[in-house]
Amino acid sequence: MDKIVTKTIEKLNELLPAKKKLINEDSTPLISKNSNLDSVDLVNLFINLEQIIQKEKKLNLTFDDLIENINQLETIGSLKYFLTQKFKNE
Amino acid sequence: MNKNKVTLNLLSSFNSSNFANLLKNSNDFDWEIHEADYSQIFQTLSNKNSKMWRTKSNITLIWSTPESISPEFNKLLENKEIDSDIIKQDVFHFFSCVKLIQNNTDLVILPSWILREPYEGSIALSYSKNLGVEYNLSLMNHYLSELINKEKNFYLVNSSKWLSNCGAINTYNSKLWYLMKNPFSNDFFKEAITDITFLYKSLKGLSKKLLILDLDNTLWGGIVGDDGWKNLRIGGHDHLGEAFKDFQNKIKSLKKSGILLALCSKNTESVAIEAIQKHPEMVLSMDDFVNFRINWDDKAKNIADMTKELNLGLQSVVFLDDSPFERARVKEMLPEVVVPDLPINPEEYPNFLSKLHYFDSAYISEEDKKRAELYKSEFKREKLKQEFKSVSQWVETLELKVTIENIKNENLPRAIQLLNKTNQLNLSTRRLTEKEFTNWIKISSNKLWTIRAKDKFGDYGIIGILSLSTKMKVAQLIDFILSCRVIGRNIEEVMIEFIKEFCRKNKIQKINGKYIKTKKNIPLFEFLRKLNLVSSKNYSFEINSNQDDLNLTNIEIIKPFSKN
Numbered sequence: 171m172d173k174i175v176t177k178t179i180e181k182l183n184e185l186l187p188a189k190k191k192l193i194n195e196d197s198t199p200l201i202s203k204n205s206n207l208d209s210v211d212l213v214n215l216f217i218n219l220e221q222i223i224q225k226e227k228k229l230n231l232t233f234d235d236l237i238e239n240i241n242q243l244e245t246i247g248s249l250k251y252f253l254t255q256k257f258k259n260e
Numbered sequence: 261m262n263k264n265k266v267t268l269n270l271l272s273s274f275n276s277s278n279f280a281n282l283l284k285n286s287n288d289f290d291w292e293i294h295e296a297d298y299s300q301i302f303q304t305l306s307n308k309n310s311k312m313w314r315t316k317s318n319i320t321l322i323w324s325t326p327e328s329i330s331p332e333f334n335k336l337l338e339n340k341e342i343d344s345d346i347i348k349q350d351v352f353h354f355f356s357c358v359k360l361i362q363n364n365t366d367l368v369i370l371p372s373w374i375l376r377e378p379y380e381g382s383i384a385l386s387y388s389k390n391l392g393v394e395y396n397l398s399l400m401n402h403y404l405s406e407l408i409n410k411e412k413n414f415y416l417v418n419s420s421k422w423l424s425n426c427g428a429i430n431t432y433n434s435k436l437w438y439l440m441k442n443p444f445s446n447d448f449f450k451e452a453i454t455d456i457t458f459l460y461k462s463l464k465g466l467s468k469k470l471l472i473l474d475l476d477n478t479l480w481g482g483i484v485g486d487d488g489w490k491n492l493r494i495g496g497h498d499h500l501g502e503a504f505k506d507f508q509n510k511i512k513s514l515k516k517s518g519i520l521l522a523l524c525s526k527n528t529e530s531v532a533i534e535a536i537q538k539h540p541e542m543v544l545s546m547d548d549f550v551n552f553r554i555n556w557d558d559k560a561k562n563i564a565d566m567t568k569e570l571n572l573g574l575q576s577v578v579f580l581d582d583s584p585f586e587r588a589r590v591k592e593m594l595p596e597v598v599v600p601d602l603p604i605n606p607e608e609y610p611n612f613l614s615k616l617h618y619f620d621s622a623y624i625s626e627e628d629k630k631r632a633e634l635y636k637s638e639f640k641r642e643k644l645k646q647e648f649k650s651v652s653q654w655v656e657t658l659e660l661k662v663t664i665e666n667i668k669n670e671n672l673p674r675a676i677q678l679l680n681k682t683n684q685l686n687l688s689t690r691r692l693t694e695k696e697f698t699n700w701i702k703i704s705s706n707k708l709w710t711i712r713a714k715d716k717f718g719d720y721g722i723i724g725i726l727s728l729s730t731k732m733k734v735a736q737l738i739d740f741i742l743s744c745r746v747i748g749r750n751i752e753e754v755m756i757e758f759i760k761e762f763c764r765k766n767k768i769q770k771i772n773g774k775y776i777k778t779k780k781n782i783p784l785f786e787f788l789r790k791l792n793l794v795s796s797k798n799y800s801f802e803i804n805s806n807q808d809d810l811n812l813t814n815i816e817i818i819k820p821f822s823k824n
Contacts, residue, residue, distance in 0.1 A: 181446070184281075184282060184285060184446065185278055185281040185282060185285070185446070186281065186285075187281070187284065187285070210277055210440065213439050213440055214278065217433070217435055217436060217439070220435075233435065233439070
């Protein structure tokens, strides 16, 4: 899932100003009080992730899946863990 | 690297934040974007007190969807019968609102209308006048383009092309629409950003001027030194040969629009030239090239030398070569030169060239069409120059004739082009849109002249602009612009003498000027310093119109005083 997340972060960074660009490290905050992302950024993040995972792995991940598990997406590392767990049987 | 700041007001009928963010992160300019609330186009256009209109922007981009402009058009999407005339009225109303802000911006850019979401109605009714979505969408765009064509500085850009380049599946994203009220993907927005950036560059005179081409596997298929000219693949009943011929045809049409061509190839000169001259399917001839280096030297050095000989900057150059090694070398050594990666398959070359917008121009002047000839005459002059010990001796032999004319309608496009394109011999480097330019020359206290020149080798066409603004018997020199092609043959001095004479005739003694330094206008500084007008510490100067004349021998000067 590392590649999927890397591509997603790259896509999101295309939209972010220099100060907000995400460093692709496990500890980088995504959805937490330390995060610089606003709601529009999160929508873009989720839509990009959904599209990339569908295209690269032919796996279905919906926006609602992500919203329902938003508490597990605190950092880039926790997003990777969430995806690995969700698709461990695929 | 410092980028030029461009201010853009953005009005759209959808949430355009992704577009704005992508534009801000794009490389060519430092974009300052002011976004109106989405779906507030009419309100923002009609509100003169809107914060957006307080300062004049470089660009106003008004991006609407047909559904948001015409309620009548919307009925079609519900399969209702409509009246096309009402749709035209809606377009007219929209355009009348757009015109309200034309003085608050240099340019208005409108993407042509495409639907907010993919739509497939009845095939049979697509082009029905009263029920067809396609018919009425075409009508809207056609009518809008007719209205735009009557205006200066309004541009309709083709968003259908962006859709076609991305494909519908990669253009529309219904999730983005329902979550963000943004119908379009980032890939689609990137296509738009490319076109808008190239359009702005072309209008600001930032297009490229010189295309330098490799030969083997670039202009023809094969390696002439190994295969012999008879076996090169150009034209004929051969798919690759046809592609190379089409590619040459497209290059030739660039030349006709004023782009200079040059060759840079690692080959034996006589062998390569023989191929160009003898191959019956060659479209380009040696006459099409203003300069060439066919040798075994480093291509980066060859390109730098040729560009210098043509008095151009490296930032004016595009280099095409099939070899990734040569491209990488030139990119590394000459980072200002644009070196696009040619496609691997030569069949894609012609289309690839069509998509390179580096040479786009808003208009093509007579000087553009003759540019290659003008540069060739220049070579003959340079050759003659080398035979003389001093420049003044050489200038005297040129039989130079300089014609100074009051600005007139037929010279407007070239004058605007010179104003916006000239970098090296330019006093203020002010850039004006056509509308700003025509407004400026209408002011009675402003005077603007164009400078033509010709000599025994040929006609240079219009190569300069001079302008003054006078107030209380003091003249301010506003534009002192001369094409880099004619630097150093005393035309600069002729221009100074003309200003003095004009001022004397109008009882103006004092002429003020200020050199505004840019990265590129050092040649003008050197000229002004030669006349003791400026120094490295003081860029402001004053010329007394009664000052002694400069010595200008053997130059015939035709002046417009009889008309003043």
